[in-house]
Amino acid sequence: MKQAITFSVESHRFLGPDGQPEGDLPPLAEDKDALHALYRNMVLTRLYDERAIALQRTGQIGTFASSLGQEAIGAGVGHAMRPEDIIIPSFRENGALLFRRFRIRDLLLYWGGDERGMANPELGDDFPICVPISTHTTQAAGVAFAVKYRKQPRVVVCLLGDGGTSKGDFYEAINLAGIWHLPLVFVINNNQWAISVPRAIQTQSETLAQKAIAAGIPGLQIDGNDALAVRHYVAEAIETARNGGGPTLIEALSYRLCHHTTADDATRYRSDEELQAHWKLEPVARLKRFMIGRDMWSEAQESELIRQCKEEIEQEVRHYLDSEPPKPTSMFDSLYAELPDELRAQRQSLVGKESNND
Amino acid sequence: MTDITLVEAVNLALMREMERDPEMVVLGQDIGINGGVFRATVGLLEKFGSERVLDTPLAENMIAGAAVGMAAQGLHPVAEIQFMGFIYPTIDQMVSHASRMRNRTRGRITCPMVLRAPYGGGIHAPEHHSESTEAMFAHIPGLRVVIPSSPTRAYGLLLAAIRNPDPVVFLEPKRIYRLMKQAVEDNGEEFPLDTCFVLRPGSDITLVSWGAMLHETQQAAEQLAGEGIDAEVIDLATIKPIDMQTILESVGRTGRCVIVQEAARTCSVSAEIAARLAEEGLMSLFAPIRRVTGYDTVMPMFRLEGHYMPDTARIVQAVKQTMEFA
Numbered sequence: 001m002k003q004a005i006t007f008s009v010e011s012h013r014f015l016g017p018d019g020q021p022e023g024d025l026p027p028l029a030e031d032k033d034a035l036h037a038l039y040r041n042m043v044l045t046r047l048y049d050e051r052a053i054a055l056q057r058t059g060q061i062g063t064f065a066s067s068l069g070q071e072a073i074g075a076g077v078g079h080a081m082r083p084e085d086i087i088i089p090s091f092r093e094n095g096a097l098l099f100r101r102f103r104i105r106d107l108l109l110y111w112g113g114d115e116r117g118m119a120n121p122e123l124g125d126d127f128p129i130c131v132p133i134s135t136h137t138t139q140a141a142g143v144a145f146a147v148k149y150r151k152q153p154r155v156v157v158c159l160l161g162d163g164g165t166s167k168g169d170f171y172e173a174i175n176l177a178g179i180w181h182l183p184l185v186f187v188i189n190n191n192q193w194a195i196s197v198p199r200a201i202q203t204q205s206e207t208l209a210q211k212a213i214a215a216g217i218p219g220l221q222i223d224g225n226d227a228l229a230v231r232h233y234v235a236e237a238i239e240t241a242r243n244g245g246g247p248t249l250i251e252a253l254s255y256r257l258c259h260h261t262t263a264d265d266a267t268r269y270r271s272d273e274e275l276q277a278h279w280k281l282e283p284v285a286r287l288k289r290f291m292i293g294r295d296m297w298s299e300a301q302e303s304e305l306i307r308q309c310k311e312e313i314e315q316e317v318r319h320y321l322d323s324e325p326p327k328p329t330s331m332f333d334s335l336y337a338e339l340p341d342e343l344r345a346q347r348q349s350l351v352g353k354e355s356n357n358d
Numbered sequence: 359m360t361d362i363t364l365v366e367a368v369n370l371a372l373m374r375e376m377e378r379d380p381e382m383v384v385l386g387q388d389i390g391i392n393g394g395v396f397r398a399t400v401g402l403l404e405k406f407g408s409e410r411v412l413d414t415p416l417a418e419n420m421i422a423g424a425a426v427g428m429a430a431q432g433l434h435p436v437a438e439i440q441f442m443g444f445i446y447p448t449i450d451q452m453v454s455h456a457s458r459m460r461n462r463t464r465g466r467i468t469c470p471m472v473l474r475a476p477y478g479g480g481i482h483a484p485e486h487h488s489e490s491t492e493a494m495f496a497h498i499p500g501l502r503v504v505i506p507s508s509p510t511r512a513y514g515l516l517l518a519a520i521r522n523p524d525p526v527v528f529l530e531p532k533r534i535y536r537l538m539k540q541a542v543e544d545n546g547e548e549f550p551l552d553t554c555f556v557l558r559p560g561s562d563i564t565l566v567s568w569g570a571m572l573h574e575t576q577q578a579a580e581q582l583a584g585e586g587i588d589a590e591v592i593d594l595a596t597i598k599p600i601d602m603q604t605i606l607e608s609v610g611r612t613g614r615c616v617i618v619q620e621a622a623r624t625c626s627v628s629a630e631i632a633a634r635l636a637e638e639g640l641m642s643l644f645a646p647i648r649r650v651t652g653y654d655t656v657m658p659m660f661r662l663e664g665h666y667m668p669d670t671a672r673i674v675q676a677v678k679q680t681m682e683f684a
């Protein structure tokens with residue numbers, strides 16, 4: 001017998017749950033500004049998520065998906081990207097979006113039921129939040145093709161969840177990325193759950209990273225609660241792609257410490273013991289311990305950061321709450337480049353109507 | 359100027375536009391060296407190279423999704439789906455993304471793509487190769503659906519579809535891909551979208567159809583002319599949005615209307631036209647609107663497809679019944 005192929009999957013992390021280094025650290029570990037930027041984004045994201053949930057509970061936005069416990073993934077991805085790169089997000093990577101040009105007021109508008117949340121022209125080519133799972137993965141391949149076609153030194157980063165890797169879209173997208181050698185990095189937030197469906201019911205595959213191997217592209221696993229690992233390996237994949245090295249698939253292991261969304265009750269399907277066990281692995285405390293251990297952070301800086309973040313969030317919330325209600329006719333105005341004649345009468349019936357606020 | 363077939367006109371339009379527009383790419387299965395299973399893309403690979411003529415893996419959902427991504431970046435992708443029977447995996451992308459991208463970003467990101475597919479019955483093809491499900495796409499806000507019925511209109515309408523800043527589903531009636539030849543001037547001039555074409559003026563009755571069925575509809579009109587009935591024939595051409603103005607104006611003169619389609623009857627494009635005639639043109643009608651359509655059955659395999667598809671006799675009969683009513 002001849003072995004047609006054998007494969008292995010690397011798994012990486014720099015910091016253990018207690019914030020202690022495990023083996024050699026990358027230069028990033030010495031870069032105080034970078035660590036502060038990562039940490040700030042994670043704290044901001046956590047406070048934003050908390051505030052958004054409060055807004056939902058008081059009826060001021062609709063259903064909301066928090067990223068509690070997964071902040072290192074958004075932060076690492078967002079920080080690794082250059083402004084000219086393009087993000088194709090799912091709906092959970094709040095921190096990554098905040099690192100881009102999405103403002104909290106935009107995100108609140110979106111979750112507050114208003115298309116204008118994804119309309120800010122300063123978002124450039126970044127894609128809007130994608131709700132139908134994995135449907136954005138093939139689009140990411142198309143965007144990456146366009147970038148490559150125009151010979152631009154840009155990279156596309158597509159974020160999805162563990163549940164999303166079960167869809168045909170995902171396989172079709174990584175398959176194409178391989179064949180076309182696209183400047184595209186897929187980052188899977190493997191938070192162990194897809195609403196109530198645990199990772200074990202998504203696939204018999206031992207890792208999600210190994211799905212890359214069938215597509216002929218590199219796949220690796222990282223500890224998604226280690227911001228250093230996320231930042232380092234995502235940046236490496238992005239720069240590989242930028243230099244013509246093709247796509248990479250990264251599985252970032254994390255855990256969803258929150259309910260799926262504000263419309264979900266996770267106590268129906270998972271135990272408190274499991275949840276508490278994962279709280280010990282969470283990413284914000286991990287990076288903080290590391291920085292404090294190296295004299296790069298203090299409790300005084302911590303309280304100042306929290307104060308600043310809260311102030312920024314409140315300002316953004318105020319912007320959101322003060323935003324003009326959308327015009328009812330606006331549902332017609334961006335449907336086509338030019339409104340077809342047959343829709344004029346329908347639109348006319350809404351002229352002069354006010355937006356209701358429910 | 360030479361006489362060419364409808365599928366050659368499709369090819370000519372693709373050639374012409376690729377030459378003019380460096381942002382245009384074509385993608386699909388077997389469209390490169392093979393030139394497409396119907397040869398609609400023949401010669402493109404040789405002329406424009408594999409950077410712009412993209413043979414894809416066999417994954418329709420991905421073809422549509424990749425086209426959405428390309429279009430979001432401002433490219434003008436024209437994606438071919440080999441047969442309409444295999445277009446259904448694209449529906450997720452067309453409904454959830456292509457049709458909505460402009461709206462859900464308030465114009466920040468748009469989707470100037472074309473999804474082409476041959477459709478319809480009558481060529482004795484295998485199962486799943488003969489359906490006419492254009493109404494599915496016509497139901498979706500944000501999309502355009504365009505169906506040519508002759509070589510000249512295929513050329514002009516496809517150019518318009520590619521240049522249109524919004525997504526267009528361009529369905530090609532494959533039964534008439536090679537049925538007739540017409541002189542098509544390769545002048546790069548587009549035909550207007552969202553507009554019906556009056557193929558035959560008439561005063562007694564308005565016949566509305568699109569795609570391959572216009573062939574039978576026009577034959578019926580000729581036959582009826584011999585019997586003293588003067589039928590006006592309208593090619594709907596753009597299935598969505600519908601140019602009701604032209605139809606209403608015509609029915610306003612004739613007072614009678616028969617709609618002819620290959621597709622199944624219920625919730626179809628003919629149903630929409632009939633509803634709008636009832637809403638906006640009832641007072642000009644002398645007789646009930648009649649529809650000549652495929653049946654509400656699964657499209658039969660080819661031994662029965664002749665019974666399924668409307669023919670000239672069914673159209674003539676519907677017109678006579680309408681004329682007899684009033």
Ligand SMILES: Cc1ncc(C[n+]2csc(CCOP(=O)(O)OP(=O)(O)O)c2C)c(N)n1
Binds near residue numbers: 092131133161193
């Ligand atoms: C195609 C599709 N099916 C179902 C849903 C409903 N839904 C929303 S999120 C979700 C679970 C997604 O799990 P995963 O991909 O792991 O992402 P996570 O929510 O954990 O971030 C489901 C089933 C959807 N949005 N899209």
Ligand SMILES: [Mg+2]
Binds near residue numbers: 162163191
């Ligand atoms: Mg998940």
